[in-house]
Amino acid sequence: MKELPALGNDATVRLSRQGGQVTTMTRPREIEFAQCNVDEREQICNVLNRCLPQTSTDVGRGDQRFYQIEVRYRSDNRDDQLRFTVPEDQASEELKRLWDKGQV
Structure with a gap:
């Protein structure tokens, strides 16, 4: 199983929803850790670790x-770079919210 590396201020997380018949739902979201405080970065890392x-x-x-x-x-x-995919039917509500709203 992959492991999430230690992420610093220089990290960027890009989330996108792929597949399906309606391609307009892709709408990628990019989160730059430099724009997040320490608590937000920790919460994002926790969500990603639970996705692995x-x-x-x-x-x-x-x-x-x-x-x-x-x-x-x-x-x-x-x-x-680390890249991985999570089937939508197995994605946590936290991951869905992170993609949709950019926050945990």
Whole structure:
């Protein structure tokens, strides 16, 4: 299972809802940790950590929607990225709210 790395002020989280027949529901959301306070960053990391057990590579078949989560960060003085998907029917309400409203 993937692990969420330690994320600092330079991290960016990009959430998008993919799949399904209605492509207008994609509406990506980007959250820059530099714009968040410490508590908000911790809450976002907690939501993402709870998503990791629900990740799947077998998503997007037929009308199935899923959330694509991309985390961009710096590690050992280099840019890095973690990408994973969560089927919509397994996504927590917190993840849905984070994508929809940009807040936990």
